[in-house]
Amino acid sequence: MNNYQDIINLEHKEPNYKHPRMTIYKRSSQFAPFAALSGFSDQIKEEKRLTSNKIELTEEQKEIINNELLKIIENKDSTAKIVHFIKDKYKFGGTYITTKSKIKRIDNINRELILINNDKIRLDNIIELSIENIDIS
Numbered sequence: 001m002n003n004y005q006d007i008i009n010l011e012h013k014e015p016n017y018k019h020p021r022m023t024i025y026k027r028s029s030q031f032a033p034f035a036a037l038s039g040f041s042d043q044i045k046e047e048k049r050l051t052s053n054k055i056e057l058t059e060e061q062k063e064i065i066n067n068e069l070l071k072i073i074e075n076k077d078s079t080a081k082i083v084h085f086i087k088d089k090y091k092f093g094g095t096y097i098t099t100k101s102k103i104k105r106i107d108n109i110n111r112e113l114i115l116i117n118n119d120k121i122r123l124d125n126i127i128e129l130s131i132e133n134i135d136i137s
Contacts, residue, residue: 051093054085055127068129072103075131082113083128084121100132 057065072080080103087094102116111123 046090049091051088051091052085052095053093054087054125057127061127065123065126065129068131069106069123071131072129073106077102079132081128081130081132082121082126085125085127096127 068080072078079100082099082101083096084099085094085096099115099119099121101119104114104116104118106112106123107114107120110120113121113123113126115121
């Protein structure tokens with residue numbers, strides 16, 4: 001006998017279980033992949049995340065920002081658009097974000113821009129500054 005001819009046509013016998021059969025979903029979950037190295041996928045995602053280097057401004061660009069700061073001091077009710085660098089907590093570099101807010105004050109001692117919601121932006125981290133709306137009263 002070859003190719004299992006003696007058993008190929010036998011009727012399938014259902015076992016007499018005392019417990020109900022496992023559902024296909026539960027049975028398939030036994031073979032689901034598992035993370036052999038927990039946290040490894042998070043580490044890979046973190047490594048793929050890109051950061052930017054901080055841009056060093058030229059003297060002309062610094063002068064433009066200083067002129068905009070003077071306009072902000074004169075027009076306290078105006079909204080400023082600020083593009084600034086935020087240092088990354090985990091990797092070298094960081095990201096540039098744009099913030100639109102009213103300016104509460106400029107702290108010359110700590111070289112910070114204090115926003116109306118008390119957030120602080122270091123003046124050295126600003127690469128672009130402009131007034132969105134000037135209140136002409």
